[in-house]
Amino acid sequence: MARLLLIADDFTGALDTGVQFARQNIGTQLRSGEEAVRPQPPPGDPTAIWVIDTQSRHLSPRDASRKIEAAAAWGLQGNIRLFYKKTDSTLRGNVGAELSALLRATAAPRLLFVPAWPAMGRTTHAGRQHVEGAPLERSAFASAPLEPTPESSVAALLARQTSTPVQIIPETAALDDVLADDMRRGILVFDAQSEERLLEIGVAARRCGKDRLFAGCAGFAAALARTMDFARQEATPSRRPSGGAMLIVCGSLSERSRGQAAVMEQAGVPAVVPSPPSGPFETRQTAQRLAAHLSRAGRALLRTAGAGSPIPSCEDPAPAGAGDRDSPRAAIARGLGQIVAETLRQTPVSWLVIFGGDTARAVVDALGAPGLKIRDEVTPGVVYSEVEWPDGPLGLITKAGGFGAMDVWRDIERFAQRPPAETVTP
Structure with missing residues (x-):
């Protein structure tokens, strides 16, 4: 094969x-x-x-x-x-x-x-x-x-x-x-x-x-x-959560992702915009705000500022001569990852939804999770994976910044509410 x-x-x-x-x-x-x-x-x-x-x-x-x-x-x-x-x-x-x-x-x-x-x-x-x-x-x-x-x-x-x-x-x-x-x-x-x-x-x-x-x-x-002639494996039941608190993270400056975040806020999802640079104190404060929203509403949105803001985004370019790790984009992505990790230490979260590749990588790195298993597709371009976590599998849903309908959040919500038995993947 x-x-x-x-x-x-x-x-x-x-x-x-x-x-x-x-x-x-x-x-x-x-x-x-x-x-x-x-x-x-x-x-x-x-x-x-x-x-x-x-x-x-x-x-x-x-x-x-x-x-x-x-x-x-x-x-x-x-x-x-x-x-x-x-x-x-x-x-x-x-x-x-x-x-x-x-x-x-x-x-x-x-x-x-x-x-x-x-x-x-x-x-x-x-x-x-x-x-x-x-x-x-x-x-x-x-x-x-x-x-x-x-x-x-x-x-x-x-x-x-x-x-x-x-x-x-x-x-x-x-x-x-x-x-x-x-x-x-x-x-x-x-x-x-x-x-x-x-x-x-x-x-x-x-x-x-x-x-x-x-x-x-x-x-x-x-x-x-x-x-192509690839070997198939027997499908196994997914261990994904059903329901539970959902933290959405948008670090992308794409027009599509900004519109999707706006749709969530209009639907009543409480949003938090951190003020970088975020040191340990600011990280804890931001995480506390997110944890409070998650406890009350079961949903919270962590996002960077919109285009034209003096606050940088995960997609701002690096200054001339700077390495990739020194760019505002990389620094803000790491900051978002640290905020997410601190939030998960403060309150139970069943689902992480992340818009933007750099943001998703930084969050997973900050969590220090020992394993990630690619599982299913929510809609084209929107992927469900399972992250190994001390409290059981953490549902991770990711998408590139420019992908998805403006109301993609509603598709994600429906997916998160489905019983685990409905998803059977390798």
Whole structure:
């Protein structure tokens, strides 16, 4: 049976792509941080999908490439032969540098790149990435506060970081002929405007059997989970909570996440906005306010300030010359993580809901939880995982900042109230 290494550049991406395999009862394990590439998978380990979060979204192209090369070397040493490079659905981050690094590390002749996720409104037409029908340069992501993407041409975006040849494969192309052509080398970018097309590409890749390198967001990963020859495991009942207090954390400055937080506040969820810098005293005070809200209302929202505020956000860029850990974004994310950890020490919480990849990573790091298991998908792009916790499994729901309907909180609420027996995943 096939084994695959999924390499993501941020935490929510690792989860929303890894869950595409987990929900198909394919054994999936997540590794993250500096320890991700050691030790090797134990001999005979039945895990089919290994997920590594390289945390390279905000690194320089050179440093990001090194992270990808290290992850690929780890996989090759563990006798893994299939690789999936998870990319942002709006092409943020070091996409060109990381795809070319994976090609170099594996010495493969080509990589199949399918950046579309039609279920989330991300499509690729004539080699250009669109969000809800609009080219990237005319979407909200063109003016995002961190890493805007003012260019929709996939080839042009890749060319900023790599000289690897790029070929655009239109939807009218005969997939079997394209994949059988050994002269097609480098990065093959496939147009796709429907979920059916993603499946067609996956089926053709399996039928051809030549390709080892794939890339895209969670949409194409879901297609590969359904079409490739991965071992399935017997489903086991989820141990997730049913009901209980819910703490929502929004560290994202995306227009979508800000609107979703506003919907929650309008529905009566009490919100707390910390005033950084948050030292130990401020952290305890903020946690006390959250704990009081959770005790009274069963719900509380911890969020950063909106766009234009003098208070920084988890998505504010680093000052010139500063390292990633020195950026306002990283500092505020760590501060939110410390507040969440202190809140959980003060009051019982059954559910953590986190918007934004940097925020989610910082919270999980601050909790120091010994394990996390990817479980299910609440809605497309919104992932449920279980965190090992002294009081029993802690329900963790995460999403990237730009994902989800404005009232996604209501879907999350319904999911949290369902009896655990309704969720059966590996």
